[in-house]
Amino acid sequence: MSASLEPDGALRTAAAGRLPGIGRSLGRAGRAVARTRAARTAGIAGLVTAVVIGTAAERRLARIRSERVGASNEEPVAPVGGHPTTVIASDGVPLHVEIVDDSSAPLTLVFVHGFCVSLDCWTFQRRDLADCGRLVFYDQRTHGASGPSELEGCTIEQLGDDLYRVLTEVVPTGPVVLIGHSMGGMTILALADAHPGLFGDRVAGVALLSTSAGSLATVTFGLPATATVALRACLPGLAVGMRYAPSLLERGRSHGSDIAWVLTRRIGFGSTSVGPPVVAFLEKMVAATPLRVIAAFLPALIAHDKLVAAAVLVATPTLILVGDADVMTPVEHSRTLADALPEADLVVIPGAGHTVVMERPDEVNAALRTLVQRATTHQPQSRNPVVPAPRDHGPDDISVWKP
Template identity: 40%
Template sequence: MPELTLSDGVTLHVEIHGEADAPATVVLVHGWCLDRRTWRQQVTALKRLGRRSPRVITYDARGHGRSGATELGGATLGRLGEDLAEVIRVYAPSGPVILAGHSMGGMTIMEYAHAYPEEFAGRVAGLLFVSTTAEGHTHTRYGLPPQLATLMRAGEVLGAGLLARSGPWAPHRLLLPALRPAVRWLLFGDDLDDHALQVTMRCVGRTSLRSIGGFRASIGAQQRLDTLAALAGVPASVLVGERDRLTPPACAESIAAALPGATLTVLPGAGHMLTLERPDDVSAALTAIVRRATRTRRPRRVTNRLDQAA
């Protein structure tokens, strides 16, 4: 599998599926403390589209999976948006691109749109946001009463700061069996396939302490509803689990309200890990976006920040 050395020297592990002359390219961007393996079932679904099958790119974000470690200063959503731009320029230099992001991956897409509005407008033909937010931790309550949620967030932020300075290693993988109940409670809903939890635990085990802690501040602070409001004309779907404790339905509702023409789907009983927990629903939404994007594209204009200011 190819590796991409980014402009700051970090190496990304990239996987490419499909032909270079496919009608479109889909880039799948994973979430915080996860890696490209969370998208495997969607990759398989896209391969079944026959002559409409797109080229599919998955990659491990810096500090995650098989990609290289990041310096603490590079553990930001803004840097992840830059990384996504580099991935697209190298592996999908032409043709329509469909972007799908889960959790932090969705926030990464928003950062790319914010940093490169004209490039985004000229290339991106479809969007899928899964279990993500454009408002940092504004709506995050962990499924707890407000006072307990405030205490938990304070503890999480403090702990993240300590982990961020612990270095690019992952000793917590030795503690995964003990962490399993907490991860299951935090990330999953009513019904759980044990394989989905196993994949999640393996991803968490490969994420460095620096990445677990380092990205937390940026994730909590992001505000990109204005960026989404400028993306008129891009086919888009927004999915969220009814029982998502990290990015609850209010997060998806605000994204859908800001993004003109977006379709919102709330999946009953589901939690945060929809790509593994409800893979068929995610795959159906993604393939529908791909089918729309691979039809004859009409010229469109995306409002940028200068237009809004005029």
Template identity: 40%
Template structure:
């Protein structure tokens, strides 16, 4: 086990403090590492699962599922189910599955699956490209591979919307079994009203280079605009870096995201436009009251601005709101140390680790801690 994983397993998400020379050393070390690509040797998307299976959705469409057991072989205390965003796949949770497998307080069994029309799952039609159907698919996966025990749901972008749709369709599941929910870079409604600024949609933006071939910018919603192919039929690295990330992302991670996006054809993405545009589930958020909820977003997100996260937190006053400074639309890839750290907080709260660790885990972690969390994760890797 690497030093960072030992640190995460022992300390988890509990707040830490570092001052003076120690903080200065951490900052200098981090700045030095930023001059090189810290993920250039990371086996992105290549982590082998412990089990692979196919789950039949309610209409028979095959859904590709991967399971990851606790690394130490111990019995899991909770099952974490990751629900990815449009045009992505199970691979988008690379850093979380890597580090959470080593967690021992609590031990986590991880479940990841591909939406229909994505990755290795079956096809999607115009009629089944709805959040309601994606919610049914998520429920099918839960029934098949996590039929009992506590569950924490983690959803990114459309994955978060899918969780909200599931809460609307299956409220008893959230009252009885779902003990934690992490909503990452997502929205509960008004997706078309708050998104990419006009300057990004101009003729000088890489987004617009090949849009005419697809049908015009007006027909695209902010949720999927980042995935528009250029005139050659492929996304450009420049467009992905500009629209999906914040400040200075790892070039290796940018290329990794680009490769994921290239797998899903534009014709599949177009089918989801209507359901995202009509998504309005602010009232449904009340159904999450039985679970610990955290809302994570980047304040440089051009696709779904951080104001969406703030609005969700306004509707759920007990939720933990996490603002990841400088992060874009994929904070789990751009700043994995911070996102995973807060996920550990959520898992510990959901499993009530106070009784197991002998110390209380706070449900409200100050935003001032987030930079230090990132430094500590890099330092102890």
């Protein structure tokens, strides 16, 4: 008779030889003890793991709160602070505009901001580029200090028409450089689609920063494939919920300040070294955008497709700029634009995220100065309506700014 290798095996073997009933009972008891020991060991291991994870999470939360407190103690980021005026859109929506410098400047730079922020996202460009000409900033409809819009007005095409109104009212003459970030770049493409005759003559230069000509439905937001699929599946229902039950979701949103801080830094920037005041400034702009506005524009952003319109810019000096850590409009989207515009300068900033205009303003401003120089020395030519054959923009085929 062979003995069991369990700790009580010798005792069970001897007893089983004399009294089978006792042997079976002892066997069951031995297995129960073994299970109890295993459960106790697993429980202790689980408890230790939970304590370690909980401690790490607590430390991370403490660090986040420390950064947020630090943001309030440091010098805050200043808003643009230009001379305010109002432009009325074609459907009656008032658009808030701020102008820096007088109308006598030979060149005007018009800045068009992106989704969920306001014209104040350009504060570092307003600070450093005032010597380039007259600067015009405006809040897109339903954003910042601009007025609300009906749902049917929350389209990229309408945003392009709003930009046309701003140009007509505020910059009626003289050369213009259009600078768009994210949804602002899409707005410029919508303007090109509707008013191609403006480009190469009135519009002397274009900057498309962290933007896309389409295919935003394929963006992964930097998440694993399974999480991205789940997120896309939830978006339609989320959009409906934000549109028809905003008060409930807004209340939940207001209590998630630590989460909002983490998401703002993760989605907005490519590095955790961004100063806390900058993160707080972006978080404040995003939080000021009502959920119903986010819900209203989501379908328009997902359906956006203006790659054909990009061909209008073929004769216009163009800058395409993106950070290679952008999870909202990844670098591939800028490369697609660059393929359609082989004469454009493609600038990829290593380590920068989506809000590159705030994260890496020195590099962005240097690239914009180069664009302004190109725009002021460029001789307009008759535009060829045929899209030129695309060329491959590899990682080493990039026009880089020179400070």
